[in-house]
Amino acid sequence: MALQFRPSQIGGENLPLPYTASPISLLWDDFRLILRSLVYVPGIFLPLRPLRSSALDELRLTPKNRTILVTHGALIIGQLGFIISLPFCIMLPIMSFIVYFMGVILVNFAICSYLNGWNRLLTSRETVIPPSAPQDEYWVFINGVAAGHLWLQDNIDRLAQAFGRKVVGVHNPTWGIVFDLIQCLVERDFTYPVQDVRDAYPVIKQALLEDKYKKVVLVLHSQGGIEGGLIIDWLLDEVPQDLLDQLEVYTFASAANHFNNPYTQASHLKSAHTQGGSSRNSKVIRYIEHYANSDDFVSRFGVLNFAYVRNRYMGRLFVQDASGHMLNQHYLDTMFASDADGRTLDENDFMDSEVRFPIEHLGERGNEEGVISTIRCSHGRSEDDIRDNYGCDKRPIKVKDLSRLWLYRNGMSPPAEQ
Numbered sequence: 001m002a003l004q005f006r007p008s009q010i011g012g013e014n015l016p017l018p019y020t021a022s023p024i025s026l027l028w029d030d031f032r033l034i035l036r037s038l039v040y041v042p043g044i045f046l047p048l049r050p051l052r053s054s055a056l057d058e059l060r061l062t063p064k065n066r067t068i069l070v071t072h073g074a075l076i077i078g079q080l081g082f083i084i085s086l087p088f089c090i091m092l093p094i095m096s097f098i099v100y101f102m103g104v105i106l107v108n109f110a111i112c113s114y115l116n117g118w119n120r121l122l123t124s125r126e127t128v129i130p131p132s133a134p135q136d137e138y139w140v141f142i143n144g145v146a147a148g149h150l151w152l153q154d155n156i157d158r159l160a161q162a163f164g165r166k167v168v169g170v171h172n173p174t175w176g177i178v179f180d181l182i183q184c185l186v187e188r189d190f191t192y193p194v195q196d197v198r199d200a201y202p203v204i205k206q207a208l209l210e211d212k213y214k215k216v217v218l219v220l221h222s223q224g225g226i227e228g229g230l231i232i233d234w235l236l237d238e239v240p241q242d243l244l245d246q247l248e249v250y251t252f253a254s255a256a257n258h259f260n261n262p263y264t265q266a267s268h269l270k271s272a273h274t275q276g277g278s279s280r281n282s283k284v285i286r287y288i289e290h291y292a293n294s295d296d297f298v299s300r301f302g303v304l305n306f307a308y309v310r311n312r313y314m315g316r317l318f319v320q321d322a323s324g325h326m327l328n329q330h331y332l333d334t335m336f337a338s339d340a341d342g343r344t345l346d347e348n349d350f351m352d353s354e355v356r357f358p359i360e361h362l363g364e365r366g367n368e369e370g371v372i373s374t375i376r377c378s379h380g381r382s383e384d385d386i387r388d389n390y391g392c393d394k395r396p397i398k399v400k401d402l403s404r405l406w407l408y409r410n411g412m413s414p415p416a417e418q
Contacts, residue, residue, distance in 0.1 A: 003353040003399060004319035006307065008261075008288070016306060019191070019258040026189035026257075033301060043295040043323035052333040056154045056161075058326040064150055071115060072146060075108070075176035083178070108176060115148030116173040120199050122153055124160035124167040128342065130411050132164070136214040138207040139167045142200055144222020144253070144327070145180040145298070147172070158328045159219060162336040162344050164411025170200040172224055180223065187226045188257045193234075197227045201234055208235075208243045217408075218249045221327045222298050225254025232285070233260055241284050248287040249315070250405050252331045255302035261285045261314035287404050288315030291335060295323035318399060320350055336409060344409040351400040 017029050051057045058065065082104050089097045141159055143152045149171060156169040173196065174180055186192050193201075207216045220228040228249065235244060241264045251259075264284045290307065292299035299319075307313040324330025337348040400406050407414035 003321065003350070003355060004294070004317075005355045005399070005402065006317040006319075008314050008316055016257075016309065019188070019312075023190045027185060030185055030189060030301075033305060037297055037300045040295055040297040040300055040323075043293070044297050044325040046323050047330075050333075051329065052337060053158055053328050056158045057329040057333065058151055058154070059329055068115065068148065068150065071111065072177060075111060076178060078104075079108070079176050079178035108179070112148075112173065112175050115150075116171070117149035119149060120171050120196070121203070122149065122156060122169040122171060124156040124169075125153075128157050128161045129166050130164045132411055133166060134411070134413065136212060137165060137217060138210075138213045138215070139163070139165045139217045139219065140200070140204055140207070141167050141169045141219045142196070142221070142224035142227050143169065143172050144224050144255070144325075145184070146174045146177050148174055155221070155327050158332050161338065161342040162332055162410075163408045165217075165408070167219070168203065170196060170203060172196040172227060184223050184226060184255055187223075187230065188255070191230065191233075193227070193230050197230050200227065201231050204231060204247075205235065205239060208239055208246060214246060216247050218247065220249070220251040220254060221331075222253050222325065223255050225251045225256040225259075225302060228254075229256040229259050236260060236262065236284065244284050245286060247285050248404070249285060249289075251288075251290045251303070251315075252327055253292055253296050253299045253302070253325055254290055255298050256313075257302065257306050259288065259290075259313045259315055261288060283314065285314075289403065289405055290315050290317045291331060291405075292317065292319050293322045293324055293330060294319050295321075296325045296330070298325050316402065318403065336406075351398065351403065351406055353399050354396045355399055355402060356397075 016033075017025055019026070045059065048059055051060045054060065055062055059069075089100065092100065139159070141152075141156050143155055147155065152169045152171050156167040159165075159167045175183065183194065187194060187197075204216060204218060207213050218228055218231075228251065232249070235247070245264075249259075261283045264282060290303050290313075292303050294300075294304070303313065303317065304319065307315075307317050320334065322330070322334070334348070335350045336344050338344050404414050
């Protein structure tokens, strides 16, 4: 299986507009990006098989999923028809246009309310969480485009199954795929936090402030990447750095156009109840990882377009040469494949893929991101070994050697300084 790996902050030649540019310029830039990426739209849904997680897979034709897919199909047709009709509405009297516009919005809201339900916070089912699950960790998930409450429940159940933790899902409700895409553009081009961002922020902030939690893990998918990026911007403004040291972030097919993570200084913005502190020179959020499929339209619209710009998109990037956008079916089922009992297998094609990159490609930034120290492992390997792409035990470097998220599988925990 082919795989690309890129440490955080390694620059490239791709230079899109900065995310602080004029919203109108950013909208125009995104519109051109969408047109260039249209050929990858089928890659959102394909492949349709295999269906490794049974009923938890989004495209498995269970009665529940058939209803969801038919509803989304009807919404796509209706929303595209509505958008196409708007230029012709110039011929309507103003009151007729208002009635038409509001009627479409109300019908769309009613249909989507059926998909979304009314609960903004969901929790993974107890039946998928092992008794040994850590009690001092708080896992939060924000879903992506088109996920109603049923798919969100499937997502957090699959995450709980893979990592052996209770997972809280903050619902990013769907308004239909077309309107969700418009919302994505508003969120990332105007840096505008919608209500679900405002719902998720106090949940994450409160978990960081509570003494009983030693670690807060934020998992993001698709549009959730945009919302998570905005939440991180707020956290960097308000939360002391020693508390943000407890935060870890993992994204799948992120649609965000930036991911901030500045350097920390020991004397800067320490919380009132902490004395002293670490003097290490590193990032405020110590662990950020991004996972993407190369032929996933949303990944190309987001992380794959922006991650190669220096100081723009922090975090290690793992790119699988594959298509598919569904979190359970196309990401977790491949990268964290499970057996019939739901236990994550210790081997799969993705995690066992060899990662090859020249040591000079890393330079000092490889040390900053912990890439070189990860490869050396506890008993050490020389830079000559790493230059030849060998890690521990003189074996080729694999994805599982660099993925911190992999070390959480089945209720396990990574070393504190890994």
